[in-house]
Amino acid sequence: MSGLHERHLAVSPEWLALYYRHPIELTHGEGRHVWDADGNRYLDYFGGILTTMTAHALPEVTKAVAEQAGRIIHSSTLYLNRPMVEMAERIATLSGIPDARVFFTTSGTEANDTALLLATAYRRSNQILAMRNSYHGRSFSTVSITGNQAWSPTSLSPLQTLYVHGGVRTRGPYAALSDEAFIRACVADLEDLLGHTRNPAALIAEPMQGVGGFTSPPDGLFAAFREVLDRHGVLWISDEVQTGWGRTGDHFWGWQAHAGNGPPDILTFAKGIGNGMSVGGVVARAEVMNCLDANSISTFGGSPITMAASLANLSYLLEHDLQGNARRVGGLLIERLRSVAAASPAVREVRGRGLMIGIELAKPGTDEADPEAAAAVLEAARAGGLLIGKGGGHNTSVLRIAPPLTLTVAEAEEGAAILADALHAAG
Known part of the structure; x- marks a missing residue:
């Protein structure tokens, strides 16, 4: 040792x-x-x-970090922050969410925690739908919606979580079905579940489950879910912490494999955009993002130095x-x-x-x-x-x-x- x-x-x-x-x-x-x-x-x-x-x-990122560090490293969200505004503008456009607002955090856990806060406040409900085998972070709230037992160390929870079929294609009761029949069975399961619940706030789902072993449903599942969710007024949160920024190749965001009737209500991101710097965030339409009736700030979210790195990283990714x-x-x-x-x-x-x-x-x-x-x-x-x-x-x-x-x-x-x-x- x-x-x-x-x-x-x-x-x-x-x-x-x-x-x-x-x-x-x-x-x-x-x-x-x-x-x-x-x-x-x-x-x-x-x-x-x-x-x-x-x-x-990456030279472009290390140069941006060094130059920003030579000016100012930190200020908090209490002051105007040009790199943060510029990054928010780019992400709002790339997200596909209309009238989007962006809030920066320091991690994917914190991003998902914020998304849960927004959804439960907007819908006035602490009931969350999540996918079996999912992982969304290590905070008290995100652990409570994680459907992977190996990463959920407590059964105590501030939320009532109900788990839906569909995240794992080749295991479970629907594994032998065709893709079309698989989607129909998962939608029927969701419909049945909603018939036994009072007022769920949101469904949170990774388009491709990360910690769960890079599993994914057939393309179109979440579009089919969205039709059901919309009838019940339930929000859709797409956890893009691992699938965002073009990693899946076919799409810039994982949700785009399930586009259906448009983007999610809330999108969360983190990990790759900072290329190692601590960056996460939430994108939501203004109506949802602005539903909180109390003040809030972020001490470290969207800091000048992490935003400078992210801007350089995003530019490199798109240009190449x-x-x-x-x-x-x-x-x-x-x-x-x-x-x-x-x-x-x-x-x-x-x-x-x-x-x-x-x-x-x-x-x-x-x-x-x-x-x-x-x-x-x-x-x-x-x-x-x-x-x-x-x-x-x-x-x-x-x-x-x-x-x-x-x-x-x-x-x-x-x-x-x-x-x-x-x-x-x-x-």
């Missing part, structure tokens, strides 16, 4: 997880690569949990069509990984879109989750020079692959080859 690891254990909570039997300290990064304190170089396929969205040490790169290179990578998986009896499914790919492992010949195999592949990949993540609603048996959106074809081929060796070594 390293000295830093011992010091970590002495001052950190036991529930603060670390990857690997021998945890590593990352000291610097460049592009799609990072280095640890022992000088080992890794191809980064997890980006600080989908947060290093464009590249490590990183959404298109996620579609092209991600499509190549998922096909390579499916070829790799065909040779491994431990792989139950390879799924995803763009540069958001999950490899679910199960005990060969069964549907039984195999978290030990996932942990072994994680270790073997690291030994081969590749960092990946893991998750899933069935005992963290899903390998999570989400590299920076600048990933090259050569790096996709390299990562797939390392994963092939890791699966072979672990299996």
Whole structure:
């Protein structure tokens, strides 16, 4: 055990997880690569949990941060903040939400917490609909709507949460149905649920579940849900903390795969937009955003330095069509990984879109989750020079692959080859 690891254990909570039997300290990064304190170089396929969205040490972002730090780092929302206004203007337009208002936070947890505050205040109800296997953060309110038991440490809650079918396509009672029948069954389940509830405030859903193992419903499910929700006056919150900014390749926002009758009532974002800086936020139409009847501020949300980084990062992403790169290179990578998986009896499914790919492992010949195999592949990949993540609603048996959106074809081929060796070594 390293000295830093011992010091970590002495001052950190036991529930603060670390990857690997021998945890590593990352000291610097460049592009799609990072280095640890022992000088080992890794191809980064997890980006600080989908947060290093464009590249490590992206010159445009580091320059913007340095220049802003030389002027003023912090002021709070009590003062006019030009970078914050400029970023809000761009996000309002990109969101697709009419007459949009934007509130910045410091994380996805805080963004979702704010969305719940808005929805419950607007609808005067503490009842929330959420998806099974979902994850929305670690605050008291977001834990209470998280449908993934491994990430929900308490049953106590300020909200009454009711869980809906549909977030996981290939498990559960509707798995054997066609996509069309799956959507009909989930809509019928929602209709039945609403017939037994009083006045739900909102449905919150990730278009593609992140911590849950990169699962997603058939395209169009949330559009079908929206028709039902609108009849009952229930708001739709799209949690885009992991799916936003073009990561899925086909769309800029995950909700656009389910467009139907338009954008969500509330959209939350975080992670990748700051490329490592602490940025989150909420977008909602003015009527919903302005429903609070008390004062509020944010001390750190929308700070000049994080907004400068986000503006530079967003500009780079749009100018270099990183959404298109996620579609092209991600499509190549998922096909390579499916070829790799065909040779491994431990792989139950390879799924995803763009540069958001999950490899679910199960005990060969069964549907039984195999978290030990996932942990072994994680270790073997690291030994081969590749960092990946893991998750899933069935005992963290899903390998999570989400590299920076600048990933090259050569790096996709390299990562797939390392994963092939890791699966072979672990299996």
